[in-house]
Amino acid sequence: QVQLVESGGGLVQAGGSLNLSCAASGRHGGQLFKLYTLAWFRQAPGKEREFVAAVRRISSLTYYTDSVKGRFTIFGDSAKDTVDLQMNDLKPEDTAVYFCAAETAPTTARQVNEYNYWGQGTQVTVSS
Numbered sequence: 836q837v838q839l840v841e842s843g844g845g846l847v848q849a850g851g852s853l854n855l856s857c858a859a860s861g862r863h864g865g866q867l868f869k870l871y872t873l874a875w876f877r878q879a880p881g882k883e884r885e886f887v888a889a890v891r892r893i894s895s896l897t898y899y900t901d902s903v904k905g906r907f908t909i910f911g912d913s914a915k916d917t918v919d920l921q922m923n924d925l926k927p928e929d930t931a932v933y934f935c936a937a938e939t940a941p942t943t944a945r946q947v948n949e950y951n952y953w954g955q956g957t958q959v960t961v962s963s
Contacts, residue, residue: 836861836862836952837859837860837861837862837870837937837951837952838859838860838861838952839857839858839859839935839936839937839952839953839954840857840858840860840954840955841855841856841857841933841934841935841954841955841956841957842855842856842857842957843855843856843957844933844957844958844959845958845959845960846960846961846962847925847959847960847961847962848961848962849925849926849927849961849962849963850924850925851925851961852921852922852923852924852925853922853925853959854919854920854921854922855875855919855920855922855933855935855957855959856917856918856919856920857873857875857917857918857919857935857954858915858916858917859873859916859917859918859937859952860916870892870916870937870938870939871891871892871893871938871939871940871941872889872890872891872892872937872938872941872942872944872950873889873890873892873911873916873918873935873936873937874886874887874888874889874890874909874918874935874936874937874938874944874950875887875888875889875909875918875920875933875934875935875936876933876934876936876947876950877929877931877932877933877934877959878931878932878934878956879930879931879932882931884934884947885900886900886944886945886946886947887899887900887903887907887920887933888900888903888907888908888909888920889909889944889945890909890910890911890918891911891944892911892913892916893913895911895913897909898944898945900945902928903922903929906922906923906924906925907920907921907922907923908920908921908923909921918935920933922959925959925961926961927961927962927963928961929959929961930959930960930961931959932956932957932958932959933956933957933958933959934953934954934955934956935953935954936950936952936953936954937950937951937952938950938951938952939951
């Protein structure tokens with residue numbers, strides 16, 4: 836089993852910045868790591884969980900949802916198996932619980948059901 840532990844998050848005013856971190860550990864398929872993609876999703880109250888950003892573990896190719904492009908940056912460290920999400924110019928509509936996720940096979944990287952492992956989530960609240 837792979838464990839994902841998130842840190843960061845909190846309360847910030849609109850226009851402010853936050854950094855989320857996620858560390859992966861454990862084994863998948865008997866090997867220390869066979870993770871293909873690390874990603875961040877978010878879920879606001881009463882809404883479905885949605886894709887935010889993803890990074891391919893080996894190629895470092897990144898993907899973003901349109902609403903965060905230019906404001907959020909995802910960083911993956913394949914040596915440490917960590918993934919950070921730097922969030923700048925935060926808006927009240929970014930308020931949500933943010934989840935780290937990992938997948939073990941190449942997919943579109945944007946769908947909830949493509950991910951095998953999930954963190955417990957961390958709250959981000961942006962006040963206006």
